[in-house]
Amino acid sequence: MHLGSLLAAAGSYLDARAAGARWLVRMEDLDTPRVVPGCAAEMLRTLEGFGFEWDGEVLYQSTRRSEYREALARLGKAGRTFACSCSRKDLASDDDAGGYPGTCRQGPTKNGPTAIRFRVSDGPIHFDDLFQGPRTFDLADCGDVIVERRDGLASYQLAVVVDDAFQQVTRVVRGADLLSSTPWQIDLQRALSLPQPSYGHLPLLLEPDGAKLSKSRRSLPLDMSAVPQTLFSTLTHLSQSPPPDLAHSSIKEVWKWAIRHWDPRALAGKASVHLSA
Ligand SMILES: [Zn+2]
Numbered sequence: 001m002h003l004g005s006l007l008a009a010a011g012s013y014l015d016a017r018a019a020g021a022r023w024l025v026r027m028e029d030l031d032t033p034r035v036v037p038g039c040a041a042e043m044l045r046t047l048e049g050f051g052f053e054w055d056g057e058v059l060y061q062s063t064r065r066s067e068y069r070e071a072l073a074r075l076g077k078a079g080r081t082f083a084c085s086c087s088r089k090d091l092a093s094d095d096d097a098g099g100y101p102g103t104c105r106q107g108p109t110k111n112g113p114t115a116i117r118f119r120v121s122d123g124p125i126h127f128d129d130l131f132q133g134p135r136t137f138d139l140a141d142c143g144d145v146i147v148e149r150r151d152g153l154a155s156y157q158l159a160v161v162v163d164d165a166f167q168q169v170t171r172v173v174r175g176a177d178l179l180s181s182t183p184w185q186i187d188l189q190r191a192l193s194l195p196q197p198s199y200g201h202l203p204l205l206l207e208p209d210g211a212k213l214s215k216s217r218r219s220l221p222l223d224m225s226a227v228p229q230t231l232f233s234t235l236t237h238l239s240q241s242p243p244p245d246l247a248h249s250s251i252k253e254v255w256k257w258a259i260r261h262w263d264p265r266a267l268a269g270k271a272s273v274h275l276s277a
Contacts (some may be wrong), residue, residue, distance in 0.1 A: 099143020
């Protein structure tokens with residue numbers, strides 16, 4: 001976890017707790033080749049160290065492969081999937097900088113390994129983001145999204161949709177980097193007849209100069225010796241206005257104040273926030 005993921009976790013935690021709702025933790029550990037052993041336990045220890053209290057058991061996506069396969073089969077039966085032989089290079093060379101251009105909709109154009117793509121619906125997807133306001137995306141611009149990678153792993157988009165329904169998630173609060181994933185997820189929910197949660201996308205934490213959070217900053221472990229101070233600055237980045245002396249209170253006191261005073265309106269229309277130099 002780094003400052004950016006702490007901000008997203010804190011925003012979703014506050015949103016849930018201020019509404020008296022449950023807060024769930026899910027480990028997105030599907031990408032087995034990239035999962036670092038011990039990383040999940042470390043993340044939970046960090047959350048605990050920052051005073052987060054989650055409800056129920058942690059859900060590990062690595063245990064859910066058969067559910068993803070089943071959803072994939074349902075999409076296939078409904079005629080909503082097709083095999084795609086395009087490599088990343090094929091698509092990068094395409095002039096169309098937007099989504100997938102539909103190259104393999106009538107069947108794979110090359111021999112060799114294929115991914116499976118979800119054939120998106122025609123027309124716009126509209127949702128009212130809790131923080132970013134009303135949003136409309138044209139699915140044609142988003143393009144057909146991968147639901148099973150060529151290595152056989154379920155994609156993030158499919159897994160999240162299946163698990164949100166399984167965990168009965170009614171509200172998704174996450175970073176604005178996932179705003180553009182939301183139309184695919186809503187279209188997948190419709191295709192699978194799953195309920196649609198509401199969405200809130202929190203501002204992205206950026207470097208003081210507005211650049212993406214640097215790799216060095218992202219790999220910096222959170223300072224566990226200064227938890228109340230770090231939480232205090234996270235609240236400031238979430239556009240809340242904690243009283244200065246709260247930085248010197250206990251972790252419990254910081255959360256108590258933050259839950260009681262959570263003001264989502266302060267985040268309206270904020271897509272990013274800069275770290276102070
Ligand atoms: Zn293709």
